[in-house]
Amino acid sequence: MEVKLPTFNSVFSIDCVIFGFEAGELKILLIERNEEPFKDWLALPGYIVEQDESIDDAAERILYELTGLRDLHMQQFHTFGEVNRHPQGRVITVAYYALIRINGQKEVKPVTQYAKTAFWHPVNELPKLAFDHSEIFETGFNKIRRRLNYQPIAFELLPEKFTLTQLQSLYEAVLNKKLDKRNFRKKMLSYGFLKELDEKQKGVSYRAAKLYKFDRRKYTKIFQNDLNLDK
Amino acid sequence: MEVKLPTFNSVFSIDCVIFGFEAGELKILLIERNEEPFKDWLALPGYIVEQDESIDDAAERILYELTGLRDLHMQQFHTFGEVNRHPQGRVITVAYYALIRINGQKEVKPVTQYAKTAFWHPVNELPKLAFDHSEIFETGFNKIRRRLNYQPIAFELLPEKFTLTQLQSLYEAVLNKKLDKRNFRKKMLSYGFLKELDEKQKGVSYRAAKLYKFDRRKYTKIFQNDLNLDK
DNA sequence: ATATAGTGTGTCAAATTTACACCATTAAAT
DNA sequence: ATTTAATGGTGTAAATTTGACACACTATAT
Numbered sequence: 228m229e230v231k232l233p234t235f236n237s238v239f240s241i242d243c244v245i246f247g248f249e250a251g252e253l254k255i256l257l258i259e260r261n262e263e264p265f266k267d268w269l270a271l272p273g274y275i276v277e278q279d280e281s282i283d284d285a286a287e288r289i290l291y292e293l294t295g296l297r298d299l300h301m302q303q304f305h306t307f308g309e310v311n312r313h314p315q316g317r318v319i320t321v322a323y324y325a326l327i328r329i330n331g332q333k334e335v336k337p338v339t340q341y342a343k344t345a346f347w348h349p350v351n352e353l354p355k356l357a358f359d360h361s362e363i364f365e366t367g368f369n370k371i372r373r374r375l376n377y378q379p380i381a382f383e384l385l386p387e388k389f390t391l392t393q394l395q396s397l398y399e400a401v402l403n404k405k406l407d408k409r410n411f412r413k414k415m416l417s418y419g420f421l422k423e424l425d426e427k428q429k430g431v432s433y434r435a436a437k438l439y440k441f442d443r444r445k446y447t448k449i450f451q452n453d454l455n456l457d458k
Numbered sequence: 459m460e461v462k463l464p465t466f467n468s469v470f471s472i473d474c475v476i477f478g479f480e481a482g483e484l485k486i487l488l489i490e491r492n493e494e495p496f497k498d499w500l501a502l503p504g505y506i507v508e509q510d511e512s513i514d515d516a517a518e519r520i521l522y523e524l525t526g527l528r529d530l531h532m533q534q535f536h537t538f539g540e541v542n543r544h545p546q547g548r549v550i551t552v553a554y555y556a557l558i559r560i561n562g563q564k565e566v567k568p569v570t571q572y573a574k575t576a577f578w579h580p581v582n583e584l585p586k587l588a589f590d591h592s593e594i595f596e597t598g599f600n601k602i603r604r605r606l607n608y609q610p611i612a613f614e615l616l617p618e619k620f621t622l623t624q625l626q627s628l629y630e631a632v633l634n635k636k637l638d639k640r641n642f643r644k645k646m647l648s649y650g651f652l653k654e655l656d657e658k659q660k661g662v663s664y665r666a667a668k669l670y671k672f673d674r675r676k677y678t679k680i681f682q683n684d685l686n687l688d689k
Numbered sequence: 690a691t692a693t694a695g696t697g698t699g700t701c702a703a704a705t706t707t708a709c710a711c712c713a714t715t716a717a718a719t
Numbered sequence: 720a721t722t723t724a725a726t727g728g729t730g731t732a733a734a735t736t737t738g739a740c741a742c743a744c745t746a747t748a749t
Contacts (some may be wrong), residue, residue, distance in 0.1 A: 237468055237509065239539070239550055278468065278548055282539030306537040306552050308470070308513030317509055319470050319550070321537050392695075409698070410738065433694040434745040622725075640729070641707065664725040665714035 240313075240320040241286045242273030242360065243301065244367035245294070246350075247329035253350045253400040255364065256335060258293050258342035264314050265357035269348075271364065273320065274341060286323045294335045294345040299325040300383070304370045305363070313360050324367045326383035375401050379420075379450075380450040382441035390428055390436035391415065420446040470518045471544075471551040473591065474532065475598035476525070477581075478560035479615040484581045484631040486595065487566060489524050495545045496588035497659035500579075503554030504551065504593065507571060517554045521586045525566045525576040530556040531614070535601045536594070543590050557614035606632050610651075610681075613672035620645065621659055621667035651677040 231376075245256040269339045270294035276285040286301045286304075301323040308319040336343040350368060355361065374380055381397050395411045415421060422442045427435040476487040477653045503524040507516040519531040532554040539550040566576040579585075581599060586592065605611055612628050613620075626642045646652060653673045658666040 237470060239468060239470070276539070279541055281541050282537065282550065285539075303537060306513065306534060308507070308516075308552065310510055310512050319513065319552075320712095321539065321550075390696090407738070407740085409740085412697080413699095414737090431695080432747045434696050434747085436696055579723095621727085638708075640709085640725095643728080645706090659727095662726080663716045665716090665727050667727055 238316065238318045239276040239282065239285075240273055240318050241276060241282060241289050242271045242284065242320050242322050242363055243290050244271060244280055244304075244322065244324045244364055245290065245296070245299070246324065246371065246384060248397050248400065249329040249347065251400065252397050253397075254329070254347040255350055255353075256294055256296075257348045257356070258337065258346075259344045260341070260357060260450075261343045262341050268357040269291075269354055270357035271360045272342070272345065273360075275318075276321075282321050286321075290325070292339045293337050293342045295338055296327065296335060297410075299327055301325045305366050307359060307363060309435055310358070320363075322363045322367060324371060324388050326371070326380050328384065372401055377450075379441065379443070379446050388424060388426065388440055389440040389441060390438060394439075401440060418449065420449060461604070468548045468550070470507040470513065470514060470516075471504055471549050472507060473502045473521050473538075473551050473553045473594055474517065474524075474526070475502060475535075475553065475555045475589050476530070477555065477557050477602065477615060478519065478578055479628050479631065480560040480578065482627050482631065484628075485560070485578040486581055486584075487525055487527075487576060488579045488587070489568065489577075489586060490575045491572070492574045493572050496532060498574075498586055499588040501588035502591045503573070503576065504591075506549075507552075513552050517552075521556070523570045524568050524573045526569055527558065527566060530558055532556045536597050538590060538594060540590070551594075553594045553598060555602060557602070557611050559615065603632055610672065610677050613674075616672075617656065619669040619671055621669060623667060625670075626655055633635055649677075649680065651680060 243256070245255045247256070256272060258272050260266055260268050260270050272290055274289040274293065276282055280288065282303070283301065287297070287299070290299065290301065291297050295382050301398055302325065303321055303323050306319060306321045310317065312320070314377065329347060330342075335347070337343070337345050350364075353361070353364065356364065371380060373397065381394060381401075384397055392408075394415065395406055395408065398411070399406055420442045422440045423442055424438045428437045428438060429435065464533065474487070477483045478487070482596050487503060489503050491499050492499055492540070503521055505520040505524065507513055513518065514532065517534075518528070518530070521530065522528050523531065533556065534552055534554050537550060537552045541548065541564055543549065543551070547608055560578060566578070568574070568576050581595075584592070584595065587595065602611060612625060612632075615628055622643050623639075625646065626637055626639065629642070630637055651673045653671045655669045657669045659669060660666065
């Protein structure tokens with residue numbers, strides 16, 4: 228009655244494109260591989276999915292092992308399944324992205340032997356990466372560029388409290404173009420999901436800017452309408 | 459030197475959500491399964507990827523075997539990787555969609571034993587499907603709904619020559635809302651990628667409508683600008 | 690006090706979107 | 720020949736959104 232599934236020497240893996248924003252620059256996390264193939268190459272954090280874990284769980288685990296980062300909201304964006312993308316066999320990889328606040332203090336450091344180091348690298352001037360990771364990165368970057376306009380991804384990259392100028396400079400980094408300050412502010416504030424705080428920027432040697440918070444509650448309300456009713 | 463990949467009893471599969479448009483209704487292709495598990499259930503066309511074929515190639519092959527359809531432009535949209543989504547083992551499935559002109563004459567008929575029949579079914583009132591196929595369908599439907607606005611997917615569903623009313627009714631079916639006739643026409647024509655033909659609809663018992671063609675050349679030009687320069 | 694660096698603000702023109710109704714054409718029915 | 724039924728095809732005005740554009744204010748450092 229039961230038909231057995233064929234046994235293949237096939238493996239699923241996960242690769243992660245983790246974006247961060249620091250000093251006005253968009254960056255991603257890279258690791259230095261400590262294993263063949265592509266030993267010593269730079270690569271996206273990625274590894275093999277276990278038999279008994281879902282790909283979403285695997286994405287979280289693998290990212291943790293290679294970078295020490297936990298509890299990111301990982302989002303699948305594409306699956307790469309060319310026959311020869313891995314030199315040692317058939318490996319299909321599901322690519323995820325995540326967005327993270329880079330804190331100066333929070334160190335990224337591999338927990339396993341598979342990676343020697345993990346570090347942030349600006350998305351401009353990326354070096355050649357192992358496997359097809361350059362292509363995976365490009366695909367992921369295009370996705371978030373698109374999604375920036377209809378998903379609240381910007382706020383995951385910024386600190387909880389941020390200035391409008393910081394927000395704008397993030398948009399400019401992702402979209403790779405200059406935006407008009409007055410129009411940008413007008414529009415962002417018009418959405419109504421930014422909460423102005425009674426607090427100002429500190430530690431700057433010029434007029435301190437107002438701080439804002441992202442109000443996810445309100446955002447969700449607006450966004451749901453957009454999805455369900457579409458006006 | 460070479461590290462061997464682990465051997466898992468893991469399998470990749472492909473599942474297809476094939477959209478068609480007929481009689482003003484949006485439909486998808488379903489098959490009736492002829493194999494355990496879920497024998498006799500309705501399901502999306504789907505099967506297992508071979509060792510030596512890319513997932514894109516597999517998608518085309520599998521669709522052909524299960525429905526007799528060839529040369530569709532299949533587009534990957536999501537990968538489903540829950541541990542227990544397949545009762546017999548670990549199967550990760552990459553889901554694809556495609557859009558097709560339903561021709562009365564072009565029959566859909568399985569070429570293999572795995573499916574008993576293949577047929578079109580309206581997307582409204584879909585029955586319960588095998589595995590997690592209902593979820594896969596929903597995800598795919600949401601994708602094309604989104605993409606309708608910035609990809610030329612409508613024209614793959616219509617005959618080569620179509621009327622503006624047909625185009626509008628397709629938009630209405632996908633977006634599930636009424637559109638204003640005058641505004642819709644004005645906007646569509648303003649893009650400049652519709653070519654008006656010297657031909658009219660035939661066989662209707664009322665005033666025949668002008669026929670149009672989609673001009674992919676022009677569309678591409680417009681679309682490229684949108685992507686690269688973003689105005 | 691003054692130099693510096695970034696903050697915060699308004700208006701007008703242009704473009705886009707929305708709402709809205711009726712006559713024209715054709716084939717079929719009478 | 721006339722009528723009926725069904726859909727085709729068209730324009731305008733108001734509202735909204737977008738885009739371009741420049742300068743005075745404020746906090747700090749020297």
